[in-house]
Amino acid sequence: MPGSGGNGAVTRSTLRQQIADALRDEVLAGRLQPGQEFTVKEIAEQYGVSATPVREALVDLSAQGLLEADQHRGFRVHEYSAADYRGMIEARSLVTDGMFTSLAKGGMRQIDDPRAVAALAAVRRRGEEAQRAAAAGDLNILIGYDLRFWRELSGLFGNPYLADFLHRLRVQSWVCAVQHLRRVDDLKGYLWSGHTELVDALARRDPAAAHTIVTEYNAHSLALIERLAAR
Incomplete structure (x- = not known):
């Protein structure tokens, strides 16, 4: 790209993030299936860009656990198990429990x-x-709003590292969950919808209620994914 090297670096970095976001959305939408393989060249041609930002984006997604890198065959979408999902739920619980403990001690002052x-x-x-x-039962719309909801909610606690870590966990959780939820023709009545209850509990400074809401949510989600995985 003509112009200064600094501008080129910024453009490439932005393109790298855009490609990573687009591919993540492809996985979440089920258009890139678990175990599906592809190369840097294929993705670069699909998006009409050079190989460098694509390779960087794929490496980023691999570091986040969404893809697996194969030195000789390119990349593949990571296949998660119900056991993986259980581990993610446990990790998420540790993070949210810390948030609610912070609230009890005066967090979100x-x-x-x-x-x-x-x-x-x-x-x-x-x-x-x-x-x-x-x-x-609109899974695509739900995922987008749910990820933004949790990112913005965790951001209220003033710790960007916590917010970023929880966001990555929730992206991984959705990547794992959609592999099973896409098998259900009608998702009405299956999906958790306690978002406003949680916000209201936090607004009341009621960490015990918030903990109960999230614990019930996690139990519901885990039972659903384990049931679908066993089919």
């Missing part, structure tokens, strides 16, 4: 600040959208 109140209201609206998608 800024919750009464007008900006914090507005931020929590925005998270609740995101939760309402997620609930509507869950009630309709």
Whole structure:
């Protein structure tokens, strides 16, 4: 690309992230199936870009556990088991339990600040959208809103490392879950929709209620995936 090297580096970095996001969405939408193999060249041709940002994006997704790298054959979509999902649920629980413990000890002290109140209201609206998608059984819409909901909610606790770690866990959880949920023709009544209840519990500074809501959510999700995996 003509111009300064700095601009080229920024453009490549942006392209790398765009490709990674697009491929992640392909996996979540079920268009890239578990175990499906592809090469850097194939992805570069599909998106009409050079190999370098594609290779970097694929390496990033491999580091996140969404893909597996094969030195001789390229990359493949990672295949998760129900046991993997159980491990993800346990890890997520440790993170959210830490968030709720923080709340009990005075975390989110800024919750009464007008900006914090507005931020929590925005998270609740995101939760309402997620609930509507869950009630309709619209998995694609639900995943998008659910990921944004949890990222913004965890961001309210002021620790970007925690928010980033939980986001990665939730992406992995969805990648694992969709491999099984896509087998169900009608998902109405299957999907968790307690987002606003959780926000309301946090707004009341009620960590015990928040813990109960998330514990029931995790139990529901795990039972569903294990049941579908056993089919």
